[in-house]
Amino acid sequence: MTSAATIDAGEILDNLTRAVVVIDTERRIVRMNAAAESLLHISSRQALGERFTHLVPALAVLEEPVEQAFAQAAGYTEREMRLTLGLDRTITVDCAITPLEQTATLLLEFEQLDRHLRISREHRLIAQNQAIRELIRGLAHEIKNPLGGLRGAAQLLESELDDDDQREYTRIIISEADRLRTLVNGLLGPDSRIEHTPTNLHEVLEHVRSLAVVEAPEGVRIERDYDPSIPVIEAASDQLIQALLNLVRNALQAVGDRGRITLQTRTQRRFTIGDRQHRLVARVDVIDNGPGITPAMQDQIFYPMVTGRAEGSGIGLPIAQNLVNQHGGLIECTSEPGHTVFTVWLPLEDA
Template sequence: MIKPPQNATSEILDNLSSAVIVLDQALNVQWLNAVGEALLQLSARQAIGESLLSVAPGLAVLNAAIAHAQDQGASYAEREIRVALSGERTVTLDCAVTPLPGGRLLLELEHIDRHLRISRENRMIAQNAAIRELVRGLAHEIKNPLGGLRGAAQLLESELGREELQEYTRIIINEADRLRALVDGLLGPESRLEKQPTNVHEILERVRHLAVAEAPEGVVIRRDYDPSLPPLPAAGDQLIQALLNIVRNALQALDGEGEILLRTRSQRRFTIGNRQHRLVLRIDIVDNGPGIPLALQDRIFYPMVTGRPEGTGIGLPIAQNLVDRHGGLIECNSEPGHTLFTVWLPLEETDE
């Protein structure tokens, strides 16, 4: 069998989607491919001859896998390992360690954050669709008796001559109206979106002014806008409502003191659900509050889920519904001192 030339092997390895690193017996780097250079953010020339942990201290989490492969003399794999790399980056990797002749080791590292994100988004989109259908069914069952209840209260009020008794019927009518408005809010607008080319920064400035008017003195709202962004096809009023709901959620989380950041960026070739877009808008709403409890993080976009006793639990579901109608998605990552809501919106026209 004819072996391919060495440069041909390197070319093949450089075109793999996984990072490939070869270590000697002392766990010094002997070789790495182009994807490995991108993952570690340094060149092969800088890495070769250096110990693995000196070029990437975060890969110490692989020590047990490396020891297992060396002891057993066989390949060993671990899935979804969180690794802290240079520049405060944390990535999720699938890792395989394979012993080679001469005591060397082959590391294969596959960056799976994008796959996990797409899988998470697909679950979220499916959950949102199921929730909307459930709410629509419940809304019909709730609104019909509410209409009857309100009508009966109005008739009763007209029959009651005493003002103090009519006060009770007005409470019934007001509460019926409140519940109807709550259900209508969960359903969202029924009309088709009328999208127009929209300056997203005008939208955000409107949201910021409203939030500043509501914010206590101890809360600062900062901006970090990308002025090069193209117009966004959007229904401006609905987008204002969606973003305002998220900002109000951040204001309530800060409890009178802290900072909120509004940031815009663009990203090329980005997938939302199963659809890849040439260019998308990213809106980040960041606060430095206490964070969302871990038990709530997977359910914050469900109706009636809230971490506050006085909360209604409909602001974020309404925001997600409005963004979904624009072909976008809202994601959330939270830990104490840093909560990030990211709104992804296509910058090209999509069907509603």
């Protein structure tokens, strides 16, 4: 039988999905788990020994209940607290405060309510992508067969015609048939999985950036903000390049002749994509300061043929989503006027 002494309390804390912070009577942080690091965007090394309100000023709302918990040795719960953790980051959490009398410390537990909403949204995105792929695969054969017959008939007709003006009509038919076939193939994406190999994510991003710089107007800046700690990942680099290039080209079209696009990478620990929890994921943000996407359009942008631009084909985002899904990842979007972020989540380690 396993003895209690063999159980590592720190390991148990780090495997919890709920954020946990332990503070002493001086209100200094003595322990925090991986989920708390991820929630508060602070490392344990930076946090230990610091007063919790100095490190995270938004937690000042807990000063009074913390005082009461220490004085009365009683627990406390605060529902739906809104914490502003940065210029562009506000979260909603439930907080439970529990005294640990033997060690004269308090246990602060945070359950992020936004996380449940995000997981629900991810389920919808994943199910949406799978349903779209099945629908398109069924329609593809029905579309491709008559297109092939149409193109073949146009080629035969062209060989019988002597008049160049009349041949121009058959060339148009052949060209349009080819365009439609390319469109259908684009919606389907790769027919089979490409072998994944060790890939440097930043090399992929630099390749995408070099292509985008050539296409960008002079008034558009393409900046980067990389986290050098991201390890090499197992991926199909060509697929990632295509997916990220689609996102960057969308951003270029959004900002027009003048604007700023930022390619940003970060890592995040204890992160769930769909039903699967990962110890470590890479986060790639494509950020632009364009006019933004309307709330109504945000729920539909990953559907094929849906676009906010008259000249858009509506297939770039569905293709990008499909390619990232093949890596076990997901693309999400948040947008408001002047700040649109397409976030690519890519697993680095499974839990």
